[in-house]
Amino acid sequence: MRILPVAFLAAAMAAGAMAADDKPKKKKDDPNQIGNRDIGKCLNFYSIEKEMALGKQAAEEVSRQARLNRDPLITEKVSRIGQNLVRSSDAKVPFTFQVIEDDAPNAFALPGGFVFVNTGLIKIATEEDEFAGAVAHEIAHVAARHMTCQQTKSQIASIASIPASIVLGGGLGGYAARQGMGVLIPTAFLKFSRQDESEADYLGTQYLYAAGYDPSGAISIFEKIEALSRTKPGFAARIFSTHPMDSDRIRKTQQEIEQILPAKSEYLVNTSEYQDMRERLIEQDARRKSDTQDPRRPSLRVAPGTANPEDGHDERPTIKRRELVQ
Numbered sequence: 001m002r003i004l005p006v007a008f009l010a011a012a013m014a015a016g017a018m019a020a021d022d023k024p025k026k027k028k029d030d031p032n033q034i035g036n037r038d039i040g041k042c043l044n045f046y047s048i049e050k051e052m053a054l055g056k057q058a059a060e061e062v063s064r065q066a067r068l069n070r071d072p073l074i075t076e077k078v079s080r081i082g083q084n085l086v087r088s089s090d091a092k093v094p095f096t097f098q099v100i101e102d103d104a105p106n107a108f109a110l111p112g113g114f115v116f117v118n119t120g121l122i123k124i125a126t127e128e129d130e131f132a133g134a135v136a137h138e139i140a141h142v143a144a145r146h147m148t149c150q151q152t153k154s155q156i157a158s159i160a161s162i163p164a165s166i167v168l169g170g171g172l173g174g175y176a177a178r179q180g181m182g183v184l185i186p187t188a189f190l191k192f193s194r195q196d197e198s199e200a201d202y203l204g205t206q207y208l209y210a211a212g213y214d215p216s217g218a219i220s221i222f223e224k225i226e227a228l229s230r231t232k233p234g235f236a237a238r239i240f241s242t243h244p245m246d247s248d249r250i251r252k253t254q255q256e257i258e259q260i261l262p263a264k265s266e267y268l269v270n271t272s273e274y275q276d277m278r279e280r281l282i283e284q285d286a287r288r289k290s291d292t293q294d295p296r297r298p299s300l301r302v303a304p305g306t307a308n309p310e311d312g313h314d315e316r317p318t319i320k321r322r323e324l325v326q
């Protein structure tokens with residue numbers, strides 16, 4: 001009988017899912033391999049540099065069109081959460097995170113690492129792990145290069161209908177590059193296929209877990225957005241038009257947590273900085289709304305802490321054990 005080294009046994013036990021069928025894990029299913037696996041490999045006309053230039057151009061367009069929240073206390077906390085998740089991801093590009101004043105609980109990413117989160121997402125995410133779950137999903141779209149992979153596919157489809165002489169004359173790369181740089185409206189990048197959506201869910205939940213958060217935060221933010229879609233259908237329609245909803249998304253994420261994310265004794269759920277940032281944002285929002293409703297009326301100030309009285313908190317981060325998923 002072969003005696004297995006203790007370290008191997010420990011690793012095999014930690015692998016959890018592996019013990020069930022003894023098959024070696026695929027890298028994509030192993031959160032320990034994050035950063036060391038070929039995520040984002042597809043037939044892609046865009047180099048990473050081109051992708052970043054395209055994203056930058058589109059992000060400038062968004063910044064011109066959208067109303068950004070530039071409060072440093074809010075944007076710095078959002079960036080810290082985002083950069084921490086990026087460090088636990090497969091992404092190979094630098095990221096920036098910006099906050100848009102918009103009540104729809106949504107977030108989106110442009111190619112090359114430009115992420116925008118709506119104030120509505122922060123409002124609906126009462127705990128940091130829920131907010132981080134949505135941000136991790138966006139980081140996954142970038143890591144997997146969904147935008148440029150898809151753009152390449154549609155260019156191949158359109159090139160196929162162009163006479164061969166034109167394609168050969170202009171050069172395939174040249175044609176693709178000109179087409180790409182002609183895209184000024186970022187929404188061209190924001191329609192994902194269901195397959196890309198599931199991949200972003202799958203990878204994003206791993207990043208959330210690898211960053212130390214409770215991975216079930218990804219499920220609770222989903223459930224909240226779904227619940228909102230019943231009371232405010234217009235809001236949610238905008239989210240699902242860019243991130244198509246599939247009835248299986250919650251179930252698949254539950255399965256992923258059970259099968260490939262070995263349980264840890266503790267997870268980060270919430271921090272007082274997140275709570276403070278969120279309260280500040282809710283307060284600003286209430287002030288802005290009362291100001292715009294009637295400019296002659298004396299403006300009402302919402303006292304700190306009263307915006308959401310259920311959110312009692314102290315200075316320590318909230319740590320909890322992951323609950324068993326039903």
Ligand SMILES: [Zn+2]
Pocket residue numbers: 137141192197200242243244
């Ligand atoms: Zn998505």
